[in-house]
Amino acid sequence: xxxxxxxxxxxxxxxxxxxEVKIQEVTSxxxxxxxxxEEHSIPFTALEIRFRGGTSLDAPGKRGAAxxxxxxxxxxxxxxxxxxxxxxxxxxxxxxxxDADDDTLSISARFLTENRDEVIDLLxxxxxxxxxxxxxxxxxxxxxxxxxxxxxxxxxxxAGQAFSAxxxxxxxxxxxxxxxxxxxxxxxxxxxxxxxKGAFALDRIYVGAxxxxxxxxxxxxxxxxxxxxxxxxxxxxxxxxxxxxxGVTVVDFNTPQSVALFGHSGIDRDDExxxxxxxxxxxxxxxxxxxxxxxxxxxxxxxxxxxxSYLVPKDLASIYLGxxxxxxxxxxxxxxxxxxxxxxxxxxxxxEKELEDAKTYLTGAYPLRFDGNGRIAxxxxxxxxxxxxxxxxxxxxxxxxxxxxxxxxxxAGELLKPDELHFVVVGxxxxxxxxx
Amino acid sequence: xxxxxxxxxxxxxATPLWAEQEQREEVTTFTLDNGxxxxxxxxxRAPVVQHMVWYRAGSADEPIGSxxxxxxxxxxxxxxTDKLESGEFSATxxxxxxxxxxxxxxxxxxxxxxxxxxxxxxxxxxxxxxMRNIRLTERDITTERDxxxxxxxxxxxxxxxxxxxxQLNASQYLNHRYGAPIIGWRHEMEELDMEDAxxxxxxxxxxxxxxxxxxxxxxxxxVKRLADEYYGVIxxxxxxxxxxxxxxxxxxxxxxxxxxxARVAQPYVHRSYLAPERDQGEQxxxxxxxxxxxxxxxxxxxxxxxxxxxxxxTAVYVxxxxxxxxxxxxxxxxxxxxxxxxxxxxxxDAMDAAVAEFIAEDVDANDLxxxxxxLRASQIYARDNVDGIANRYGQALxxxxxxxxxxxxxxxxxxxxxxxxxxxxxxxxxxxxSVTGWLMxxxxxxx
Numbered sequence: 001x002x003x004x005x006x007x008x009x010x011x012x013x014x015x016x017x018x019x020e021v022k023i024q025e026v027t028s029x030x031x032x033x034x035x036x037x038e039e040h041s042i043p044f045t046a047l048e049i050r051f052r053g054g055t056s057l058d059a060p061g062k063r064g065a066a067x068x069x070x071x072x073x074x075x076x077x078x079x080x081x082x083x084x085x086x087x088x089x090x091x092x093x094x095x096x097x098x099d100a101d102d103d104t105l106s107i108s109a110r111f112l113t114e115n116r117d118e119v120i121d122l123l124x125x126x127x128x129x130x131x132x133x134x135x136x137x138x139x140x141x142x143x144x145x146x147x148x149x150x151x152x153x154x155x156x157x158x159a160g161q162a163f164s165a166x167x168x169x170x171x172x173x174x175x176x177x178x179x180x181x182x183x184x185x186x187x188x189x190x191x192x193x194x195x196x197k198g199a200f201a202l203d204r205i206y207v208g209a210x211x212x213x214x215x216x217x218x219x220x221x222x223x224x225x226x227x228x229x230x231x232x233x234x235x236x237x238x239x240x241x242x243x244x245x246x247g248v249t250v251v252d253f254n255t256p257q258s259v260a261l262f263g264h265s266g267i268d269r270d271d272e273x274x275x276x277x278x279x280x281x282x283x284x285x286x287x288x289x290x291x292x293x294x295x296x297x298x299x300x301x302x303x304x305x306x307x308x309s310y311l312v313p314k315d316l317a318s319i320y321l322g323x324x325x326x327x328x329x330x331x332x333x334x335x336x337x338x339x340x341x342x343x344x345x346x347x348x349x350x351x352e353k354e355l356e357d358a359k360t361y362l363t364g365a366y367p368l369r370f371d372g373n374g375r376i377a378x379x380x381x382x383x384x385x386x387x388x389x390x391x392x393x394x395x396x397x398x399x400x401x402x403x404x405x406x407x408x409x410x411x412a413g414e415l416l417k418p419d420e421l422h423f424v425v426v427g428x429x430x431x432x433x434x435x436x
Numbered sequence: 437x438x439x440x441x442x443x444x445x446x447x448x449x450a451t452p453l454w455a456e457q458e459q460r461e462e463v464t465t466f467t468l469d470n471g472x473x474x475x476x477x478x479x480x481r482a483p484v485v486q487h488m489v490w491y492r493a494g495s496a497d498e499p500i501g502s503x504x505x506x507x508x509x510x511x512x513x514x515x516x517t518d519k520l521e522s523g524e525f526s527a528t529x530x531x532x533x534x535x536x537x538x539x540x541x542x543x544x545x546x547x548x549x550x551x552x553x554x555x556x557x558x559x560x561x562x563x564x565x566x567m568r569n570i571r572l573t574e575r576d577i578t579t580e581r582d583x584x585x586x587x588x589x590x591x592x593x594x595x596x597x598x599x600x601x602x603q604l605n606a607s608q609y610l611n612h613r614y615g616a617p618i619i620g621w622r623h624e625m626e627e628l629d630m631e632d633a634x635x636x637x638x639x640x641x642x643x644x645x646x647x648x649x650x651x652x653x654x655x656x657x658x659v660k661r662l663a664d665e666y667y668g669v670i671x672x673x674x675x676x677x678x679x680x681x682x683x684x685x686x687x688x689x690x691x692x693x694x695x696x697x698a699r700v701a702q703p704y705v706h707r708s709y710l711a712p713e714r715d716q717g718e719q720x721x722x723x724x725x726x727x728x729x730x731x732x733x734x735x736x737x738x739x740x741x742x743x744x745x746x747x748x749x750t751a752v753y754v755x756x757x758x759x760x761x762x763x764x765x766x767x768x769x770x771x772x773x774x775x776x777x778x779x780x781x782x783x784x785d786a787m788d789a790a791v792a793e794f795i796a797e798d799v800d801a802n803d804l805x806x807x808x809x810x811l812r813a814s815q816i817y818a819r820d821n822v823d824g825i826a827n828r829y830g831q832a833l834x835x836x837x838x839x840x841x842x843x844x845x846x847x848x849x850x851x852x853x854x855x856x857x858x859x860x861x862x863x864x865x866x867x868x869x870s871v872t873g874w875l876m877x878x879x880x881x882x883x
Contacts, residue, residue, distance in 0.1 A: 039481070041481060042816060042819050042820055043816060044816055044817060044820070046820075082736070082746070083736070083737065083742065083746060086735070086736035086737045087737050087806070090735075090737055090806050090807075090809075090810060091806055091809065093809055093810050093812070093813030093814075110817065112813055112816060138749075139745065139746075139749065139752075142749070142752050142775055142776065143752050143753065145776075146702050146752045146753075146773065146776075149701040149702055150701040150702050151701075152701060153699045153700065153701040154701075155594060253699075254698060254699070255593075255594050255699060256589055256593045256594060257586065257589035257590060257593060257594045259594070287530065288526070288530070288535070289514070289523065289526040289527070289530075290523075290526065290527055290530050295523075298583055299523065299579070300579070301579070301582075302578070302579040302580065302581070302582025302583045302586070303582070303586070304583070304586050305583055305584075305586045305587035305589075305590050306590070325586070325589070325590050325594070326586060326589075327585075327586060327589055357527075357530070357531055360530075360531050360532070360533060361530045361531065361533055362533075363533065364532060364533010364534065364552065365530075365533045365534065365535060366533075367482065367483075367484065367552070368484055368533070368534070368535065368550055368551075368552075370482060371482065371484060371821075371823075372820045372821050373820050374820070
C-alpha cells in the first residue's frame with residue numbers, strides 16, 4: 001500500500017443507511033403478519049410472498065410437481081385462460097414472478113399504486129384459483145422437459161446433480177427439484193392440484209412489502225389476498241444427513257474446460273459460530289478478487305476465470321461448497337491449489353489483517369444490498385424465514401465486528417475438513433481419476 | 437415461463453422508458469473542459485453511489501489481428517499503475533466496503549464501483565489515475581492472458597450455444613468488426629502481448645474519449661467539483677482517432693449455417709437480419725423495429741408465441757429481438773425452439789409463414805397500446821434502480837447517441853404507429869438479407 005491512498009482508506013464504523021430502512025411489523029385484521037417498509041417516493045409497491053417447503057414437498061414419485069405447478073400459476077386463473085390472463089396482467093403493467101427452490105416457493109409482485117386494487121384482485125385469483133388447464137400443463141411440461149434435456153448436457157448441472165446425489169442420500173435434496181424427464185412426463189393434473197394445495201398454506205407463509213403503501217392499506221390487501229388459504233399444508237421433510245466422503249469423482253464429458261464442484265458438510269445459519277464461518281468463507285473464497293482462492297488460483301497462476309466458495313445453509317441440511325472451471329489440462333493443478341488452501345486455512349486460520357479487511361468490507365458492503373424496493377422486500381422475507389429479529393439490520397454489523405481471530409481459528413479447525421473434501425469433476429480432466 | 441433460451445441470445449436491449457414531465461429521471465449532464473462528458477443521475481433514498489467511467493472503445497475498435505485486446509486491457513487495468521500496486525485498486529474498493537468490476541462490449545469498455553457516497557472522491561482519484569498511468573509487467577501479460585483464455589473456455593468453448601452464436605455473428609458481418617467475438621478468437625488471444633494492450637490503451641483511454649456517469653446519492657455540483665479536480669486535469673488526447681470502421685456491404689445473398697455439436701440437447705433455429713441502429717436525431721425506424729420485436733416475439737401475448745406455441749404446438753419457445761443501441765448497423769433476430777417431433781425445417785418454415793402473416797395483417801391496436809402502456813409503467817419502475825438508468829446512458833453515449841437522443845427515445849417509442857411498424861418489418865425482413873443458423877446435435881458415429 002502506498003502513501004497515495006493513506007488518507008482515505010481509514011476504517012469507517014458508522015454507516016447511516018440502516019436508519020433509513022424502517023421496518024414495521026404489520027398484522028392484518030385477519031391475522032396475517034408481514035414486514036413493511038414504507039417508501040412513498042415512487043408510486044409502486046414490491047410485494048414478496050414466500051412459502052416454506054419448496055420442491056422438497058414433492059410426494060414420492062412426483063418429483064418436479066412443485067416446480068411444474070409454479071410454472072403453471074401464470075398460465076390462467078379464474079375465468080381467464082392462459083392468453084387472456086397474460087393480456088390482463090400486461091394491461092395492468094404489473095409483474096408477477098414465481099420461483100421454486102429446495103426450501104421455498106416464492107411469489108414476487110410489483111405493481112403501480114394507481115391500479116393496485118385491480119392487480120391484487122388478479123393476484124388473488126392467481127393464488128387461489130389457478131386453472132391448470134391440460135393444454136397449459138402439456139405446453140409448460142414440454143418447456144420443463146426441454147430444460148431438463150439441456151441440463152443433462154450442461155457440465156455445471158451435471159456436476160451439481162452428481163454432488164447432490166452423493167451428499168444427501170435418499171432425502172429430497174439428493175435429486176433435482178425440477179424432476180427427471182420420466183417423473184415430469186408422468187405428472188397428471190391431479191398431481192399439480194395436490195401440489196398446489198399442499199404448498200400454499202398459512203402455517204408456512206412469510207410476507208414483505210416495500211413501497212408506496214401504508215400499514216393499514218397493506219393489512220387490507222393481505223386479508224383479501226391470503227386469509228382464505230388453507231391453515232396447514234403438506235408435511236415438510238425431516239433433516240438430511242450429509243453423507244458425502246472425501247475423494248474425487250470424475251464424470252466423463254467431452255468438453256474443453258472441466259467444471260469442478262467441491263465441498264463437504266457446512267454450518268447452520270443459526271449456529272452461534274455462523275458469523276465466524278461467514279468471515280472465514282469471505283477470506284477463503286467469497287471475497288471476489290481479494291479471496292485466497294482467487295489470489296492463488298487465478299491471480300498468481302492464471303488457472304481459471306473464477307473460483308469461489310459458498311456457505312450453503314439450507315433449511316434441512318448445511319453444506320460448504322466451492323466451484324472452479326479450468327482447462328482439462330490444468331484442472332488437476334487448480335484442485336491441488338484449492339486443497340492446499342483448504343488445509344492451510346484449517347490449520348492456520350486467518351491473519352489479523354485479513355480479518356480486519358474482511359470486517360471492513362462486510363460491514364461497509366452490507367448497506368449496499370438495500371438498493372431497491374424488490375431487493376429490500378426479499379431481504380425482509382429472508383430474515384423472517386431465518387427467524388431473525390426485526391431489528392437485526394441494525395445489529396448485524398456488530399455481530400460481524402465481534403468475531404475474533406481466535407473464533408476464526410477455532411471455527412476453521414472445525415468447519416474445514418480437507419480430508420472430507422469431495423471434488424466432482426465434469427470434463428476430460430488430465431491426471432484425475434475417480435477415487436473410491 | 438422458460439427463459440433459458442432467451443439468455444442464449446446475445447441481443448438484449450436496455451429497458452426503454454417513457455419520460456412524463458413530472459416523473460422524469462433526475463439527470464444532469466455537462467462536459468469538462470478537456471472534453472470528458474459527465475452524466476449525473478440522482479437518487480437520494482440511500483447514501484450509496486455508483487461511479488462509472490465508460491470509454492468509447494470496444495472490441496469493434498480493435499486493430500485487425502488483435503481480437504480480444506479491448507477486453508484483455510480491461511482485465512489489465514486492475515494491475516499496477518504508477519501509484520497503485522497490482523490488485524490494489526479492487527482491494528481498496530473492498531477495504532472501503534465497496535464493490536467494483538468492469539465490462540467490455542463491441543462499442544464500449546466500462547469500469548464501475550458501488551460505494552458509500554463519502555467514498556466517491558477516492559473512486560475518482562483511483563479511476564482517473566488508471567486512465568493514463570498503468571504499469572504492466574510481462575508476468576501480468578502471461579498470467580492474465582491465461583485467465584482470459586479460461587474465460588473464453590467458460591463462456592464460449594464449453595457452451596455450444598455460444599459457439600453457434602459466434603459463428604452466426606461471423607456469418608452476419610462479412611466486413612464489419614461486429615463479426616469478431618468480444619472476447620476474441622482463441623488463436624489471436626493466444627498471441628496478445630504487452631504492445632497490443634498498451635497500444636490500444638494509449639490510443640483510446642483519454643478524457644475526451646470517456647464518459648463519467650455517477651448515479652445515486654449525489655449532487656451534480658459536487659460531482660462537477662470532484663470531476664474537475666480529478667478528471668479535468670488530464671489533458672485531452674489530440675490524436676484520438678475518429679471511430680471509422682469498415683462497414684458491411686449490401687447483403688445480396690441469404691446465408692445459412694449448420695453448427696453441430698454432441699453437447700447440444702435442444703436444437704433450435706436462429707435467424708438474423710441486418711437492421712438500422714438508433715442514430716443521432718434519427719431514431720424513428722429503430723423505434724418501429726423495437727416495437728416490432730415486442731409485438732412479434734416479446735412475450736406470452738406476442739404474435740409468434742400465440743401462433744406457434746398456443747394455436748399450434750410448433751415451438752417450446754419463440755422470440756424476437758432488436759437492440760438498436762449500437763454504433764453501426766445492428767441486427768433484428770428471431771429464434772424458434774421446436775417442440776419434440778418438429779424438425780428444424782418445419783419450425784423455420786412455420787416461423788417464416790407466421791412472420792409473413794403478421795406483415796400482411798394490420799397491427800392490432802390493442803396489442804400496441806398494451807405495449808406502450810407497459811413502457812410508460814417501466815419509467816416508474818426504473819426509478820427504483822438508477823444504476824440501470826446509468827447503464828442506459830452509458831450504452832447510448834458510447835454508441836453515437838446524445839443525451840437528447842436518450843431523453844427523446846421514450847416519446848419516440850410512444851409515437852410509433854402500426855403502419856410504421858409494418859413498414860419497418862418490410863424493409864428489414866428479406867430473405868436476401870438473412871442469416872439462418874441451425875444448431876443441431878452432432879450425428880453420433882458408431883464404430
